[in-house]
Amino acid sequence: MSESLHISTNEGDLLKTCTECGVEKLLTAFHKKTHSQDGRYNECKECRRPKVRAITLMKTFGMTIEEYDIILAQQNGRCMICKTKRAFSNGGKFCVDHNWQCCGGGHGCEECIRGLLCQNCNTRLGWLETFWENIMDYLEHRPLRDLRALVSS
Ligand SMILES: [Zn+2]
Numbered sequence: 001m002s003e004s005l006h007i008s009t010n011e012g013d014l015l016k017t018c019t020e021c022g023v024e025k026l027l028t029a030f031h032k033k034t035h036s037q038d039g040r041y042n043e044c045k046e047c048r049r050p051k052v053r054a055i056t057l058m059k060t061f062g063m064t065i066e067e068y069d070i071i072l073a074q075q076n077g078r079c080m081i082c083k084t085k086r087a088f089s090n091g092g093k094f095c096v097d098h099n100w101q102c103c104g105g106g107h108g109c110e111e112c113i114r115g116l117l118c119q120n121c122n123t124r125l126g127w128l129e130t131f132w133e134n135i136m137d138y139l140e141h142r143p144l145r146d147l148r149a150l151v152s153s
């Protein structure tokens with residue numbers, strides 16, 4: 001192994017104090033930011049998380065955290081379909097469900113936002129909507145009867 005590997009500064013060992021919580025943390029505890037002095041945000045990842053969520057929520061659905069919380073409270077903190085109180089998502093937050101046919105996948109407008117759903121229902125609803133016509137057709141025609149008739153004839 002070459003010596004230069006040990007001499008080079010290891011970014012992971014540098015410390016930085018978070019301007020939000022005031023705790024001194026490893027540089028890796030801060031998100032990367034291209035146009036800043038040390039290439040990192042001044043707030044640690046933990047302190048930035050709610051801000052990132054707020055920005056994403058506003059950008060994607062034009063909704064503030066306050067509005068989200070009010071809607072969730074009106075739903076009694078439950079998923080509108082299966083009524084669970086667990087979000088089943090990584091962040092522990094319910095998904096904002098919207099009609100993909102209106103705005104597409106990554107965005108929803110005031111018109112097409114429907115409610116807050118747990119991750120399970122949100123995923124399944126998307127699947128259901130995609131294949132809705134096929135499903136109805138399938139249920140109505142029960143193709144196995146015809147296929148069987150074909151086989152036995
Ligand atoms: Zn912090």
Ligand SMILES: [Zn+2]
Nearest residue numbers: 079082118121
């Ligand atoms: Zn659900």
Ligand SMILES: [Zn+2]
Nearest residue numbers: 102103109112
């Ligand atoms: Zn829309």
